[in-house]
Amino acid sequence: MLSTCWTRRLIMLAGVVVCMSSYAYAQATGDYAVFVANNIWMMVATFLVFIMHLGFATLESGLVQAKHTVNILFKNTMIVAIGLLTYAMWGFNLMYPGEFSIGNWFGFAGWGISSPEGAAGLIAYADGGYTYWTDFLFQAMFAATGATIVSGAVAGRIKLRSFLVFTFFFVGFVYPWVGSWKWGGGWLDQMGFYDFAGSTLVHSVGGWGALAGALLLGPRLGKYVGNQVRAIPGSNMPLATIGVFCLWLGWFGFNGGSVLSADPEAVSRTLVTTCLAAAAGIVAAYFASSLLQKKPDLSMVLNGCLAGLVGITAGADTVSVMSAVIIGLVAGALVVLAVITIDSKLKIDDPVGAISVHLVCGIWGTLAVGLFSMNPEHTFLKQLTGVAAYGVATFSIALLIFFLLKTAVGIRVSEEEEQEGLDIGEHGMEAYAGFQRAAWE
């Protein structure tokens, strides 16, 4: 009896002990495995956003004249480097200040980057979504994008050094500071403004910078002669097409990674809305271009694809699949109208259509959240406030930076250099050595 009693006690305790250990261990491995998977997904998303820089480099160099190609490639390579380094030195802590914020308008969490200590700290970081390092790198890849958008709009006439100085300030300070208003938990975030992956925080911000640059620089030589509007065709359409496919590919990470975990339903659904908006943008641009330009223009269809992608970015996770198609269709038609209006009516020279794609469709996409979101808290008014706030802040600062550079060192190359091409003028080399080209190119 006593023995059986002891037996009972022992078996019973054994049971409890095993339970406890199994409980602890099993939970750890299960959670840890999800953490590993989440982190893999966020790293893959980071690679995809990196590919967008290849996309911008090829798209822009395909849409400019051959004589300015090296200059575009050079700028877009430098931008990635400047973006990564400034973001590591202070940008990341300026955009995500955490506690260190003054009235939700400005914050700074200190210099450099360093991971929280200990493996426990790691899985604890970002709710087990990813590591500190993944967080930094994913956000850093976003950072450089803003200036890359500007690069295309000012192509063919801006001084290399002035552009690089602008990039340093725009990527290093403007983007992370205004970004903190929403993604850093600042005042717009608390007001309820919504921008899932950056129709406004990335694309409009870049678009406002592009507009400021294009206005202060003025058009390329021979673009507007009297009432004549001369089309200056891109020199390498396969390159431009490669660019758009790379950008679309990159958008899988840009939007899919913005879920900030590998949550299967949320991520895969976001990929579907993203893809269908891009496809709808292509189709709408095809019909719009056929109607307005007689013959369907490849660059219009390519811009239609990007327009759909920029348009869906703000609400990719909160709109229905059908709404995503509508948003893409509107964006695709809108970009064709915008390119024609800006180029021919407003006579603002934007060699790659960056303002139409990123600013116009970035605004459309942000407002569309107020119209199509399945979340009633996303109101049109809140979205409009965000669009206005980013517009006023970014455009005026970008204008100021360009203006100071213009008065200090100048931002435009000489007529001779522009005529000869920035490749020879700024870099002393050609993009296509040995190929014969028409004189004016």
Added chain:
Amino acid sequence: MLSTCWTRRLIMLAGVVVCMSSYAYAQATGDYAVFVANNIWMMVATFLVFIMHLGFATLESGLVQAKHTVNILFKNTMIVAIGLLTYAMWGFNLMYPGEFSIGNWFGFAGWGISSPEGAAGLIAYADGGYTYWTDFLFQAMFAATGATIVSGAVAGRIKLRSFLVFTFFFVGFVYPWVGSWKWGGGWLDQMGFYDFAGSTLVHSVGGWGALAGALLLGPRLGKYVGNQVRAIPGSNMPLATIGVFCLWLGWFGFNGGSVLSADPEAVSRTLVTTCLAAAAGIVAAYFASSLLQKKPDLSMVLNGCLAGLVGITAGADTVSVMSAVIIGLVAGALVVLAVITIDSKLKIDDPVGAISVHLVCGIWGTLAVGLFSMNPEHTFLKQLTGVAAYGVATFSIALLIFFLLKTAVGIRVSEEEEQEGLDIGEHGMEAYAGFQRAAWE
């Protein structure tokens, strides 16, 4: 005594409760983590298949004359959009009708796409392999491929609108309907026909469409003059090479994703057979080209790579590593013979060799499953039946669509337009503005 009895009871119950909770929780997290990982893999595979569209766009635009380049890029961009939208609207439910099938010949599960409700429904979907949305997008990326194969074979002479209408019907209806016979669980699936990732369902289907188009269009001007066979060289071989590397990269997802889960052994083994077949195709094409053409031709070696990939696609999961090498070697030699025969003997003008790569090697790969499969149920006869069924159905329907278009609106551009180039004729623009080219190009 009573107290100890109560203590026992309490500890005992505590033990059971902890066990139960730990059991439930641990199992959930373990399975959920595998589900998350599977879904990540399938999303990555989807991105890789998307890259194949960039691959086709660059390969085909590199192999045509410079004056037709914009047109190819335009078509391949439109195809992706048409493919995604039609597949979302009805194609997915036409290819995977589930219960809604009439005698395993035709089925339709309804319009549009919508996910089963609830998180439980999600992990329950596809045996925890991936979500509904991932399933749709992965399959949608496949859908557009068929028409992309046709695009190359009809390059340089087809009317844009006629091609787009053909694409709409071919991608929107033909591909998903005949696809349902095997992957949708239709009659060929029940008969035991096997096609792992689509040597027949994707590549031969596209190849039959390519053959139908090339036959009804006839050769490009000046291709066959009397007994003369004029070689019309591709205008941009780096572009063509980029295309093949992108296609190879995409095939990692095309075959690796067709495992429909991240099952480590199955997927990684499939990647090895896929890679070795591609490598063997390159080597065989090198020797074949050196023998038959004196000097080894780059486009032959590039086609040899694709031939090996198309050849292994039907049996990548069921043949041994050594068999994969043999299948690739045969495909690489076969494609060189096929290109020469079709171009010089049969005098069918296929500017990119699409018929040789996708139809001839698609058939070879499908039959090779009957010869090399480690699964005795895969017999040569069953494979032959599948090849014949898809050949008869797809070729005749494609021929009918092209014939109706030819009689209704015409499918071939005017001689003047073809001479001048489809870029000017259909799009009013050039691919390489500012570059001087030889008159006839």
Added chain:
Amino acid sequence: MLSTCWTRRLIMLAGVVVCMSSYAYAQATGDYAVFVANNIWMMVATFLVFIMHLGFATLESGLVQAKHTVNILFKNTMIVAIGLLTYAMWGFNLMYPGEFSIGNWFGFAGWGISSPEGAAGLIAYADGGYTYWTDFLFQAMFAATGATIVSGAVAGRIKLRSFLVFTFFFVGFVYPWVGSWKWGGGWLDQMGFYDFAGSTLVHSVGGWGALAGALLLGPRLGKYVGNQVRAIPGSNMPLATIGVFCLWLGWFGFNGGSVLSADPEAVSRTLVTTCLAAAAGIVAAYFASSLLQKKPDLSMVLNGCLAGLVGITAGADTVSVMSAVIIGLVAGALVVLAVITIDSKLKIDDPVGAISVHLVCGIWGTLAVGLFSMNPEHTFLKQLTGVAAYGVATFSIALLIFFLLKTAVGIRVSEEEEQEGLDIGEHGMEAYAGFQRAAWE
């Protein structure tokens, strides 16, 4: 009483049973899920390293003259095929001989590849990091890289067949044999030499081969006339830039995959050091080029990026983030100096700067581990020993192979062929058919 006693016993036993089963099952799923995730990561890393072959093909074909472009593309396509097939046939077992080693200098585990039997064997393989097939394919993608580095340095003058024979021996025997000294657990590994991802084992090894080839071939015609050093500009800078972006992208897998698991902290931290070194290399090369060449040269900045990547490769996992930036800055400045010195002072003709990027910066990166590693066991002396051992062995063997080929069949094309271009001479085709080019190109 008895009943309650039985009840207690039953509940108690039930508890224990449930515990046991939950313990076993939960552990299995947890570990299995991590295994699946690890394997996914290693497959993704494999794809990224594959992309490096596209990167090398585009970089090199962009930096050579248009008339040698097909030849470069052809060589780089063949290299991947030769690398994969020889590695499958014996290379993998030569590099990772396991037990079958003679005094840690040479080992061979047998012909062909075959996976250990059984699912248990699979998760047991490589500590549940990945499958046998993933292991093979990841390493096989590395193998071909060595010869790809040589390809650029000998561009524009080497006979195709001689180069392919060199590749066969260099990739098939030299790379895996010397690689086994460190990664195969050989004498350098046991001595404590450290090379995380291959600054020495891959890049220096390729660089030594490049140096041997360039020395035995001599410069291209017209490169050095008397005291004149003629710059022979690359023919397609967008292509070269695409190459560098693809290589950077590939490096995420090259370094990230070298962790050999998806360990979140280790992998993501490695990606950060890798990226910041690349960015620092770009910035340093920009300033160095601006100072030494008046106008900043795009090819220098592109090489600066690669220099930073090669430099960080040996210690990406063991140096601090700040050290990674310093290593990149030094590499970026070093490569500019090296290119100028090798081209103008030493008068060794290296059309793409492969020796400067891969050999010079590979040595720098390996030695930098001795200076910056956070692991005290990594000493400068050990690193120097490794650098010397690989230098002596690889350079002398590469020199021997090239010398034997030179005496047996010759390695250099005729003057006429070189003048006309290797594309016509070796392949009977042009890279850019229909484009008019300056006579001498």
